Amino acid sequence: MTTLKIKNLHVQVEGKEILKGVDLEINSKEIHVLMGPNGSGKTSLSLAIMGHPKYKVTEGQILLDNEDITNLETYEKVRKGLFLAFQNPIEINGVKLSTLLVAEYNRIYGSSTQPLQIISQVKELSKTVGITDSLLNRGIFEGFSGGEKKRTEILQMLLMKPKIAILDEPDSGVDVDGLKAISNAIVKLREENSTGYLIITHYRRILEHINADKVHVLYKGKIVASGGMELAKLIDEKGYEGVLK
Numbered sequence: 001m002t003t004l005k006i007k008n009l010h011v012q013v014e015g016k017e018i019l020k021g022v023d024l025e026i027n028s029k030e031i032h033v034l035m036g037p038n039g040s041g042k043t044s045l046s047l048a049i050m051g052h053p054k055y056k057v058t059e060g061q062i063l064l065d066n067e068d069i070t071n072l073e074t075y076e077k078v079r080k081g082l083f084l085a086f087q088n089p090i091e092i093n094g095v096k097l098s099t100l101l102v103a104e105y106n107r108i109y110g111s112s113t114q115p116l117q118i119i120s121q122v123k124e125l126s127k128t129v130g131i132t133d134s135l136l137n138r139g140i141f142e143g144f145s146g147g148e149k150k151r152t153e154i155l156q157m158l159l160m161k162p163k164i165a166i167l168d169e170p171d172s173g174v175d176v177d178g179l180k181a182i183s184n185a186i187v188k189l190r191e192e193n194s195t196g197y198l199i200i201t202h203y204r205r206i207l208e209h210i211n212a213d214k215v216h217v218l219y220k221g222k223i224v225a226s227g228g229m230e231l232a233k234l235i236d237e238k239g240y241e242g243v244l245k
């Protein structure tokens with residue numbers, strides 16, 4: 001079993017403290033949902049966990065199976081089994097998506113697998129999230145619609161089979177069929193690979209497809225409430241102001 005433990009995490013961005021002592025523990029197969037008002041620090045938490053250089057950990061620790069990985073380089077964290085699907089993946093023109101996927105696969109698993117074998121695996125997985133061959137042959141996220149970007153991030157996750165996946169708003173801009181496909185992929189990987197999740201979202205609708213173990217509310221850089229699915233329902237009904245009163 002894998003455990004990602006966030007202990008008393010304080011994070012600064014551009015000299016300003018954004019996270020003010022976050023504690024979280026995510027085990028294999030668990031689905032944790034992180035909600036919170038705009039600007040509360042959800043994306044900052046995901047980027048700090050992955051080691052983005054702008055998001056400086058000033059206090060606290062990130063532990064993976066009790067190993068302190070706080071200051072590891074991002075690629076080392078990825079090799080150890082962490083994965084982040086970005087809120088807004090950036091376009092990289094001139095490099096095909098399929099080339100990126102083969103490179104990522106090789107970086108994690110070594111280069112002994114033939115590219116054609118990886119591509120055929122990618123094509124199989126693509127079908128499950130509704131990504132067409134023409135997208136695989138396009139520049140990375142070049143002109144992708146919002147929903148296509150989200151589906152592609154999930155495709156990357158299915159290929160990488162992480163131990164712990166952080167998904168930053170995987171449901172934003174996704175149509176109803178896409179939401180189903182993404183949710184099914186999340187659940188499938190949990191069953192087949194025991195992947196544990198931190199899913200950042202603003203909407204309860206993804207929880208209609210996924211049974212979350214815990215829902216947390218981040219507010220002004222701190223987790224101020226944790227509970228079950230009923231917490232997400234309450235937020236939907238009363239808003240953050242109403243819940244946090």
Ligand SMILES: Nc1ncnc2c1ncn2[C@@H]1O[C@H](COP(=O)(O)OP(=O)(O)OP(=O)(O)O)[C@@H](O)[C@H]1O
Binds near residue numbers: 038039040041054
């Ligand atoms: N690179 C940066 N430079 C300056 N300020 C930043 C940077 N990154 C984040 N911040 C600030 O940190 C705060 C938290 O931002 P963050 O993106 O983590 O919030 P969030 O909870 O993910 O919000 P949303 O729900 O709108 O996506 C915001 O006030 C934001 O402006």
